[in-house]
Amino acid sequence: MSQPVTERREQTIRRITAMKKRMILERPTELLPERALLVTAAYEEHAAEPPVMQRAYALQKVLAEMTLFMDDDELFVGHPSPRPRSPIVCPELGACWILDDLDSFATRSADAIGLTEENKFVLRDCLTKWRRSSLDAVVDRLLSEEVKNALDEGMITVGGRGTAQGNISINYRKLLAKGLRGIIGEIDEKLRTDMPRDIEGTKKRTFWKAARISCEAVITFAHRYADLTARKAEETDDARRKAELLEMSATLRRVPEFPAATFREALQSLWLVYTVLHIEADPHAILLGRFDQYMYPFYARDKAEGRISDEDVLELLASLWIKCTAIIKLMDSVTTRTFAGFPLFQNVTIGGQGSHGEDASNDLSRLILDAAVRARVTQPSIGFRYHNKIDPDMLYKVAETIREGLGYPAVMNDNCIIPKHLIRGATLEEARNYCTNCVETDIEGMTDSRAHSGYVNFPKCLLLAMNDGVDPDTGRRIGPRTGRLETFSSFDKLFAAYETQVAHFTRLIVDAYDLIDGAHAVHAPEPFMSSLLDDCIERGMTRQEGGVRYNFSGIFGVGLASVADAMAAVRKLCFDDRSVAPSAMMEALKNNFQNAKTLRNSCEEAPKFGNDDDYVDLIARDAAHIFCREVTQYPCMRGGFYIPELHSVSTHVYFGEVTGATPDGRLKGIAFSDGASPVGGRDRQGPTAAVRSMTKIDHQEVLQGVLYNQKFSRTLLKGPGEVAAFTDYIRTYCDLGGHHIQFNMISTEELRKAQENPSAYRDLIVRVAGYSAYFTELNRNTQDEIIARTEYEELS
């Protein structure tokens, strides 16, 4: 305990470096069939049971028999598969698409996953049995031809077709306070007292039994790890490691079964449960919630009683980051092309308000930032909750961490978000306890918001609106008949046609997702996760059936800035200036602007979103507004309603690929704007102008969130004065009502990459003496000059 500080720190660094090397950097990816085989066997053994019981038995079997992974330096254990960076296979959810992709996993260009011929053979054999009964097979039978056409044409995407859906945080506070034994007690209480003698009652009892089996299975799983760590303790000669292992073993006998008493116990408890949530159904984005809040009492008590030092906490947290990054999820080849880098969208929330609206940031929030910088891995990202009473030092530290260039923390604005949860039906105290996804927010442990129910391709809706529902690029009719550009007497007529198209495709998503939602409820319930969500036990329903207190389904609008730019160009050229005939515009779009260089130039010169120009900014605002109105009118299957989001993850790349030329001058196949951000590189009036454009959109009505991704050169944040100015900039974005903002820091390394590979960096903007320019368009000398300058300022 009383080791000198530097020696202690070196120990942390050694441990973190070794773990990171073994579990991430030098660990090849590998697809292993173990879970698929165990689940298949369990389903066969319990063929006569209802699905929720089959799922519980499957989990029970996997937890009892799977190979346990443990790294030699770990201080807490748990990993969902036999090895790090080895995704698990869920045949019950995605047998068909996994079979389709089986031959390409190892060879695909993005996120290839090693797969031996032998394992491939075993997997093919196993998956083939699921061909007609897996979730994706069921969904495929349910979807209408109209939906399938819209999917093929790249008008929409629909989520949850062959995978579990995440973006959810369990009730960690309850887990740590009660332990699984406490949860089982609650279930037993319900089984004893709540006995309605009808079909509903039968369904409830089945769920409670399944939940009980799952919780017991997790306790057994912890005990297996307790045995493993005890065995390893016997085997080692290193006295220090032996002590660590014995302590870990003792911890695993207590948690997650019983309430956690210390910081280490709490961390082990939540991590083992977190691991099991992946094993149960492997959704993306299982959130870690407000970690700095529910863990703080443990931290504070241990610290006051001398059980833990800040260095110990840093070591544990950095390990947590590495363990999160070591989990990867199997994704199909289309998805990985746009989501390269194995993102799992795990997220930790820090800062924000307490239940009385007071500043809740604390020492643990700061340690989380330090740990993330030390670990330097991609997951989990951090959402920092800003509000008016935030400690200025905390905000400063956040700005400094942003400068590190990890891409996080993202800033989430309480001033905008808390009212959204009130609109969504929460009490004030609940609303103040929201936690973050990457952009979406949910009330910890009591929201199932199905963030990715579907995506709408906005710019393609505009192309249909200009062409009577026919895709100008392919000549195929895919949308309702709304007239042709040549016949519209005013811009308002065009906008009305666009509204009709957006309304149509939004409704298609709702139609499709309601069916998928139902399929999940019947075929893919998650009894274990449900037992840790309010109020599933109370209501006797899984989260898939609507057991959670607050339910929503989220629909994303993609390419807002692109569509606003496109509409502004049509408005200016065809209606206001009348310099381009509508037929000439349609002809040019059809031909991808071939032989129409001048017209394309005029399109590019038209006003662009992101420059504080009302001409186009208000079009963006209106386009956002009608989308929100369309989405929020629909109730969703589990209760609650559909909510809109302006964010694209990377669907703007995919939608761009399948959409022809657009009137903003964009050529066929080029990506659309990201989130609600301006089209890359078209915001040329500096960041404040971009912020003003962004906040003309009414973020308040976009109930699921608005993403703003801003690129900053590191040179802008060189000294303490600049970092302070940066915090003021963040404050102002929040004053103006922004929902979320995150920053990419451009380093010299990236500038060099841009020199070598200009086509991948066409958007990159730099400041040259007094003006902004596309980096890749500058001549080599000027580029070198800018690199020299950036480098020089990075040193300081």
Place this chain on the structure above:
Amino acid sequence: MDHRRIEADGKRTGRVLRIERTSIHDGTGLRTVVFLKGCPLSCLWCSTPESQKGRLEVGYVADRCALCGRCIEICPRGALRFDDGKSRIVIDRERCDGCFACVRKCPAQALKSYGSIMTVDEVVREIEKDSVFYFHSGGGVTISGGEPLEQAAFVQALLGECRKQGIHRALETSFLGPWEKIEPLLPLLNLVHTDLKHPIPEEHRRLTGVDNRPILENILKADASDHRFDLVVRTPLIPGINDSEEALSKSASFIKGLKKLKEVEFLAYHRLGIDTYGHLGLSYPLREIKTPNLNFMLSKARLFMSKAPGIHVTINGIPVNPI
């Protein structure tokens, strides 16, 4: 054009090169910088040659030009022609009056406009767009050049308007100009940035084309005035040109006496303006001098600090620890 006398200050016009938003290097907080056209100095290292001339100018980016000739056709002054090999456009800058008809006509964005005529009201409207950002950061407007004193009446009206709106006001000036033009601006200012390019008169003349004695006199006079603004003195350090020990110690002894002084900032020489010289058909004077590295800058700053102890010094805005 701006010499027309119009009663209402808001209608007064000036020649504005450009307005840059979100600057964090030109005064406190997040700032909007208004660059004006026209400068009586011609520093060899000038990084914004497009600000030097008072009149509006056309820039020409040869590698974008499609050689279509539309600009030649539209020019009302006959100021444009092809060169002999028809390989580029040649601009007769004596004839051109900056109407920018050619810039609007060019389909290839090969011509650009440097400057525009704006009223005080129009400029203030631009500045106010970012006023929300001034609130937390203590930012505001910075009037820069060229040399703002070249359009003193316009600047005075502009500063007056900004004061009415409660916007923090900074001026970047060489202080070269008649005192009668400087004096009325001083009560309107919160912050003044000025340059000390070289302390020795002959050298100053060689490097900038003008004598520095009237400049130094004006700085001392402004410093002695009762007006309450902060003063920041800047020196762009050009290796081998103005970084000698003699130059630095002479600067130090002048600066030491300034009572409004807040800090001295050394700026690393850079060549980012080099392309603009080409667009204006000018040649770049200091081709062979390279951007100095951080160690060079630190050693010069420390040398200066040893001669002027107690003065707060920064390099490109980053504070240098006292020795």
